[in-house]
Amino acid sequence: MRVETPEIFDDLQRKLMTAELRPGEKLKPSELQGFYGCSANTVRDVLLRLSKVGLVEFEMQRGFRVRAATSERRHDVTRFRILLEQEGARLSMLNGGVGWESRLTAAHHKLSHIEKQIAGADDLSPYLGLWSDAELEFHETLISSCGSPILRENYGDIYAQFRQQMVGLERDFGSSYFHSIIDEHQAVLDAALARDVEACRTAIYDHLKRNL
Amino acid sequence: MRVETPEIFDDLQRKLMTAELRPGEKLKPSELQGFYGCSANTVRDVLLRLSKVGLVEFEMQRGFRVRAATSERRHDVTRFRILLEQEGARLSMLNGGVGWESRLTAAHHKLSHIEKQIAGADDLSPYLGLWSDAELEFHETLISSCGSPILRENYGDIYAQFRQQMVGLERDFGSSYFHSIIDEHQAVLDAALARDVEACRTAIYDHLKRNL
DNA sequence: AATCGGAAAAATTTTGAAATTTCCTTGTGA
DNA sequence: TCACAAGGAAATTTCAAAATTTTTCCGATT
Known part of the structure; x- marks a missing residue:
């Protein structure tokens, strides 16, 4: 499956908002890469943008994580x-x-x-x-x-x-x-x-x- | 001049907040790269994070720009x-x-x-x-x-x-x-x-x- | 049994270059 | 003169691999 970057963004956002990606879950660019058929850096880019929205937590040198639900x-x-x-x-x-x-x-x-x-x-x-x-x-x-x-x-x-x-x-x-x-x-x-x-x-x- | 990434972030943030980088100005990773002695993608990363703070505008395929002052x-x-x-x-x-x-x-x-x-x-x-x-x-x-x-x-x-x-x-x-x-x-x-x-x-x- | 240290594994970040897109200039035709 | 298209230059995005950092695992020591 090969999709364009804006679609990766939309798809991840939807999965984040429907808990298809569960709160607290680690988001590894190297894993999502395979699913979207793009490079890990492209996923990283999208994740960085999603962390602006607040759906994703980002910590330097520690990667991304679905925001916890408490x-x-x-x-x-x-x-x-x-x-x-x-x-x-x-x-x-x-x-x-x-x-x-x-x-x-x-x-x-x-x-x-x-x-x-x-x-x-x-x-x-x-x-x-x-x-x-x-x-x-x-x-x-x-x-x-x-x-x-x-x-x-x-x-x-x-x-x-x-x-x-x-x-x-x-x-x-x-x-x-x-x-x-x-x-x-x-x-x-x-x-x-x-x-x-x-x-x-x-x-x-x-x-x-x-x-x- | 070779600096670490967090320092690039801080330095850019300071320049953004003191108008050393003037509002509306284009921020080209390939230009800043030379100043900080790192690769363009590293600058891009930092700029993406600064756009979360709202100091920088980002538009897909159009790059970064210091937020306009009006x-x-x-x-x-x-x-x-x-x-x-x-x-x-x-x-x-x-x-x-x-x-x-x-x-x-x-x-x-x-x-x-x-x-x-x-x-x-x-x-x-x-x-x-x-x-x-x-x-x-x-x-x-x-x-x-x-x-x-x-x-x-x-x-x-x-x-x-x-x-x-x-x-x-x-x-x-x-x-x-x-x-x-x-x-x-x-x-x-x-x-x-x-x-x-x-x-x-x-x-x-x-x-x-x-x-x- | 618990803790600490260190090596191996895994994950993240950085890099430089290729691919793509946008922007600007120039030339053509109305 | 203006609008528009084509070409080239510049900028942005994407990529895969190398470098760095964090995490995990295992054994030695207390």
């Missing part, structure tokens, strides 16, 4: 995500126009559609990828009018780390979970459209507090 | 720094013990000593390096008891970017500048020791608002 770290990641999302949403409510409102509504519509399907399904696995993308898009849209590229970039990274911690710790993804987050996403949407900063802060907190 | 970006960096420092200080005031108080007092003492020297000096350059280290240590100590490794790490990165923007935009570092920040640092210290969250938020904002 309850402490999940707690920390969650707190940081709440901080960024609350601030991003606040600024978006301040700066966002109708374009933002419509994009947010659209993203929520797509997300809730999937979530309702999942809530009534037996096997979740076929939906998980779709849901994952839709959830990310909803939350990114929420903060998309904050006017701060730095905030958005950091949010993207911390969201990836959050997802990694979630699946890494094998948290309960039963359909009851999806049943409750439907309401939570709705609450975030309502508060955002109403430009109610405090209600939105609360809704974001309530949505994520189970991970604290 | 008033928009300085504004963005400043806002983000304020967000992180306010939250870090809030949590430190919540969690910090006497150890934190004493470390903060010590860091402030050292800092204000240098600042008083600078305020009364003609030539600032001999102090600038010392002041820079002391200022960083004061602010890092302020948030050091926040209990969030992620917050601390991100603060370190954003502080470096902040410094880069400051010197890159050749802002006025006259002695009048140092005269006013003496009071600002004092206000931050007083509020922190008094565990007055709102006063500390305000003091941090007032300290940095000139860069917005």
